[in-house]
Amino acid sequence: MTAKTRRLTEKTVSGLAWTSLAMGSQAVLQLAALVILSRLLPPAQFGLFSAAMVVAGLCAIFYELGVGPAIVQRPELEPRHIRAGFTLSVALSLAVGLLVWLGAPAIASLFRIPDLEPVARIMALAFPLQGISTVAQSLAQRNLRFGWLALVDTAAFAAGYLLVAPALTLLHAGVWALVGAYLAQQTLRAILLLIGQPHAKRPLLEAAATRELLYFGAGFTLARIGNYIAGQGDNLVVGRWLGQQALGFYAHAYQLMATPALMLGQVLDRVLFPAMALVQAEPARLIRAYRGGVFTCALVILPTSMVIFILADEIVLLLLGPAWAGVADPLRILAWAMLFRASYKMSDTIARATGAVYARAWRQALFAAAVIGFSVIGQAWGLGGVACGVFAALAVNFLTMASLSLRLTGMGWADFARAHLPGIVLAILVGVTGALAADWLRAAQAGALLTVAGTAGLGGITGAAALFLRPGFFMGPDGERLLRAVSNVIRPKQLGEVGE
Numbered sequence: 004m005t006a007k008t009r010r011l012t013e014k015t016v017s018g019l020a021w022t023s024l025a026m027g028s029q030a031v032l033q034l035a036a037l038v039i040l041s042r043l044l045p046p047a048q049f050g051l052f053s054a055a056m057v058v059a060g061l062c063a064i065f066y067e068l069g070v071g072p073a074i075v076q077r078p079e080l081e082p083r084h085i086r087a088g089f090t091l092s093v094a095l096s097l098a099v100g101l102l103v104w105l106g107a108p109a110i111a112s113l114f115r116i117p118d119l120e121p122v123a124r125i126m127a128l129a130f131p132l133q134g135i136s137t138v139a140q141s142l143a144q145r146n147l148r149f150g151w152l153a154l155v156d157t158a159a160f161a162a163g164y165l166l167v168a169p170a171l172t173l174l175h176a177g178v179w180a181l182v183g184a185y186l187a188q189q190t191l192r193a194i195l196l197l198i199g200q201p202h203a204k205r206p207l208l209e210a211a212a213t214r215e216l217l218y219f220g221a222g223f224t225l226a227r228i229g230n231y232i233a234g235q236g237d238n239l240v241v242g243r244w245l246g247q248q249a250l251g252f253y254a255h256a257y258q259l260m261a262t263p264a265l266m267l268g269q270v271l272d273r274v275l276f277p278a279m280a281l282v283q284a285e286p287a288r289l290i291r292a293y294r295g296g297v298f299t300c301a302l303v304i305l306p307t308s309m310v311i312f313i314l315a316d317e318i319v320l321l322l323l324g325p326a327w328a329g330v331a332d333p334l335r336i337l338a339w340a341m342l343f344r345a346s347y348k349m350s351d352t353i354a355r356a357t358g359a360v361y362a363r364a365w366r367q368a369l370f371a372a373a374v375i376g377f378s379v380i381g382q383a384w385g386l387g388g389v390a391c392g393v394f395a396a397l398a399v400n401f402l403t404m405a406s407l408s409l410r411l412t413g414m415g416w417a418d419f420a421r422a423h424l425p426g427i428v429l430a431i432l433v434g435v436t437g438a439l440a441a442d443w444l445r446a447a448q449a450g451a452l453l454t455v456a457g458t459a460g461l462g463g464i465t466g467a468a469a470l471f472l473r474p475g476f477f478m479g480p481d482g483e484r485l486l487r488a489v490s491n492v493i494r495p496k497q498l499g500e501v502g503e
Contacts, residue, residue, distance in 0.1 A: 028157050033262060034322070036164040037255070041323045043172040044180070046251030052181040053254040054114050054242050055122045057235040059185075062103055062127070064227045066096035066134050069220025071141035072355060076219060080145070086207035088216055089138045096134020103127040114242050118178075125182055129189040136193040139200040148200070155195045163188030222360030229367030230351075233400065236375040237393050244382045245389075252329040253386050257393075259318065259330070260337040261344055263307050289353065290412045294422050296349040301426025302477070304342045309434035310462050311338040313441050317451040329386065336390035342426075343397035350404035357411050366407060370400040425477045432469055437462040 041049075070088045074080060103110070104124050111120040143152050163184035171180035237257070242250040311318065315335040319327055354363040377392030384391075409419060440461045444454040470477050 032157065032161050032165060036160075036168065037258070038322050039169055040164070040172065040181070041255070041327060043169070044177070046255075046327065046329075047247045048178045048181070048251070049254060050242065050247040050249075050251035051116060051118055051122060051178050053238055053250055054116055054119050054247075055126050055182070056185075057114075057238050058103065058110055058119075058123050059126050059129070060235060061231055062099045062130060063133065064224060064231055066099040066130055067092060067137055067224075068095055068217065069223030069227070069360075070216055071137045072223050073216045073219040074138060074141040075145045076355065076358065077215070081212070082203055083207060083209050083212040084216060085138060085142070086203050086205060087209055087212040088141070089135075089202070089204055090206045090208055091213065091216070092134045092137040093131070094134075096130045096137075100127045100130035103130070114239070116242065116247055122178060122182055126185060129186050132189045132193040136196040138202055139196040142202055143196070143200045146200075151199060155192060155199070159188045159192035159195065162191050219358065219360060222364055223355065225364035226354075226360055226367040229364065229369075229371040232371035233367065233374040233396065236371060237378045237389055240375065240378040240382055241386070241389055244379075245386065249329075249386060252327065253333055253389065255323065255327060256330045256333040256337060256386070256390070259322075259334055260311070260341055263304065263341065263345075289357070290414045293349060293353055293408055293412055294414060294418060296352075297346055297419065298422040298425070300346040300349065301342060301423040302429060303426075304345045305423075305426040305430035306433040306462065306466055308338045308341040309430045310437055310459055311335075311341070313434070313437050314455050314458055317454045321451040321455055333386045333390035336387060336394060340394045340397045343394075343401035347397075347401045347404045350408040353408045353411055354404070359407065359411055362407055363404075366400070366403045369403060370396060373399050429466055429469055429477060433462040433465050436465045 068091065070091050074084060074088050077084065104127050107120045107123045107127075110123050111117055140152065163186075167187040168180045168184035171183045174180075176183065238250060238254060241253045245253075312335055315331045315338065316328075319331045319334065323330060351363065354360065373396035374393060377396050378389050379392075381388030381390070381392035405419060408414070409416065437458045441454060441458045444457050449457065
């Protein structure tokens with residue numbers, strides 16, 4: 004291993020560690036906010052805010068237009084690219100914010116939720132804040148400042164949803180407590196990014212730099228539109244056909260399912276995207292990174308899915324309270340889709356790092372069509388039907404994106420399947436012991452807290468025992484390679500002692 008390769012590997016592993024720590028902390032904060040706010044606000048208020056977040060997320064695609072990822076991915080980045088990217092991001096964010104302000108009545112009509120109009124207008128005020136900080140965030144990613152970025156995100160979320168939101172809720176602000184939290188989060192985040200990652204901000208729209216950024220950015224944006232419609236199309240279907248309260252239930256079910264998957268997927272994506280972009284011309288290293296990511300997703304997510312499936316009723320009762328019992332059934336179904344939700348991020352990362360944004364785009368369009376189509380069909384059977392439709396759509400996307408990644412890296416389907424095998428076996432072991440424990444605790448009327456703690460605890464012990472007794476099978480070459488890299492970060496060796 005060369006000195007350059009070793010430094011990149013150690014930076015990547017260090018970034019994974021820092022990002023995992025911060026994302027784990029953020030997940031704990033998100034869970035705390037969910038538990039607190041779910042007891043202070045009714046499901047209908049969360050449904051209204053979820054509809055507004057659908058709008059905010061879609062707008063983010065257009066006011067960035069892929070400029071940030073283009074800055075991260077470019078092999079050669081010059082000052083003109085930075086200035087052009089900043090100018091584009093600011094101008095587009097202002098334009099999109101104005102369009103939402105003016106189009107708020109039409110947005111509310113589309114969702115059939117009249118109260119959405121003022122909420123959408125106020126949330127649009129945050130768009131320019133996100134636009135002016137886009138380039139700063141991208142430069143920090145390109146410079147592999149993963150720990151700092153994660154701390155910024157954690158601090159901003161905590162300020163918004165653990166300080167501002169509860170305070171406004173106690174003042175009986177209703178949905179405006181959540182809106183205030185969103186604005187506070189985006190304001191603090193923009194300030195920290197601009198201070199911590201300074202860059203040239205003098206406007207420039209030089210034709211060549213703009214064209215170079217937008218070629219990648221346009222393909223990225225097409226894929227992101229499809230991905231976003233896929234991610235929010237089910238919310239649109241639920242809100243339009245099943246109502247505001249049902250949307251509150253469904254949004255919480257999806258969040259509980261997606262949080263572990265999204266946390267792991269984002270950790271891997273944030274660190275591996277810039278790292279893979281640096282080695283995009285080295286297929287062997289891309290294969291190792293991709294296979295290791297897929298292996299990690301399966302080993303972590305599949306046992307977690309099994310535990311959530313077994314304990315859905317108790318988890319909802321314990322975290323959200325009896326008023327949210329309608330969350331349990333869709334959560335139980337969506338738990339089986341957690342691997343698809345997490346693992347496809349690895350394929351997404353490979354496609355962006357290698358510049359295959361247009362091949363990614365049509366697959367995301369197919370994903371969006373599948374989510375909306377299957378959700379519309381499923382809504383006839385209520386939230387459970389929508390959850391089944393989303394599960395099927397996530398499975399389709401997982402397979403189509405995997406096929407793209409295998410083509411880009413040259414990895415075979417057999418290797419892809421073998422990377423999942425340890426996770427599948429571990430999930431079966433955890434599931435069997437967890438189901439037996441849950442049945443016994445329920446029969447003993449142990450209560451939600453003891454049932455969750457006992458079942459999850461026994462599942463964790465089972466998983467740890469399996470890893471200890473058969474480390475060669477459950478860790479494999481990918482796990483061993485990761486452990487060696489971690490060891491090198493913790494106890495650096497002399498360059499001459501480090502082998503491939």
